[in-house]
Amino acid sequence: xxxxxxxxxxxxxxxxxxxxxxxxxxxxxxxxxxxxxxxxxxxxxxxxxxxxxxxxxxxxxxxxxxxxxxxxxxxxxxxxxxxxxxxxxxxxxxxxxxxxxxxxxxxxxxxxxxxxx
Amino acid sequence: xxxxxxxxxxxxxxxxxxxxxxxxxxxxxxxxxxxxxxxxxxxxxxxxxxxxxxxxxxxxxxxxxxxxxxxxxxxxxxxxxxxxxxxxxxxxxxxxxxxxxxxxxxxxxxx
Numbered sequence: 001x002x003x004x005x006x007x008x009x010x011x012x013x014x015x016x017x018x019x020x021x022x023x024x025x026x027x028x029x030x031x032x033x034x035x036x037x038x039x040x041x042x043x044x045x046x047x048x049x050x051x052x053x054x055x056x057x058x059x060x061x062x063x064x065x066x067x068x069x070x071x072x073x074x075x076x077x078x079x080x081x082x083x084x085x086x087x088x089x090x091x092x093x094x095x096x097x098x099x100x101x102x103x104x105x106x107x108x109x110x111x112x113x114x115x116x117x
Numbered sequence: 118x119x120x121x122x123x124x125x126x127x128x129x130x131x132x133x134x135x136x137x138x139x140x141x142x143x144x145x146x147x148x149x150x151x152x153x154x155x156x157x158x159x160x161x162x163x164x165x166x167x168x169x170x171x172x173x174x175x176x177x178x179x180x181x182x183x184x185x186x187x188x189x190x191x192x193x194x195x196x197x198x199x200x201x202x203x204x205x206x207x208x209x210x211x212x213x214x215x216x217x218x219x220x221x222x223x224x225x226x227x228x
Binding site: 033035041042043045048056059091093105106107108109110111 | 151153159160161210214215219220221
């Protein structure tokens with residue numbers, strides 16, 4: 001697609017429920033990244049994919065968080081047994097995965113605002 | 118590990134004032150450096166970037182110069198406008214690896 005698409009744009013869920021957030025990267029981008037932005041906070045790295053593998057998942061805050069990517073394209077971030085502290089905007093970004101003349105171009109989606117009540 | 122430190126906000130200026138938002142970094146090797154902007158209610162947008170020492174990134178009147186000797190990438194604009202009110206994030210990356218962000222600086226421009 002023309003840009004990075006994330007769905008849903010907003011999600012309200014009850015504490016203890018599982019949620020799935022979806023990211024559809026720019027076509028042909030091999031690298032995909034998930035970040036979390038809590039209210040009033042900066043951007044916290046969660047996980048990075050190169051193709052279907054995740055060389056860096058160091059930012060996942062607990063084992064309730066997992067992510068997968070299939071076909072080198074769409075990625076799903078799953079949060080199990082959601083807690084109120086999981087409330088945040090979850091951002092996805094993609095990049096070609098190689099350097100162009102302008103360096104590595106990262107493009108961000110508009111995010112999914114997750115509210116756990 | 119790699120890290121980015123930004124000037125703490127919030128920053129409040131009058132229209133047409135000169136803006137500087139400081140950014141310093143810690144990294145091994147030669148990272149690429151970025152400034153991202155997040156306007157109210159919108160997503161994160163790339164404002165400018167520099168990929169090697171002494172490069173100057175510029176866009177929309179904003180500039181930042183990659184200074185390896187001081188490990189800095191300060192953002193400047195000569196005359197700010199109300200429409201520049203946003204949160205600004207300094208970031209670095211090495212190769213195709215993750216972007217590492219500073220904590221963000223909220224800028225408010227008053228008419």
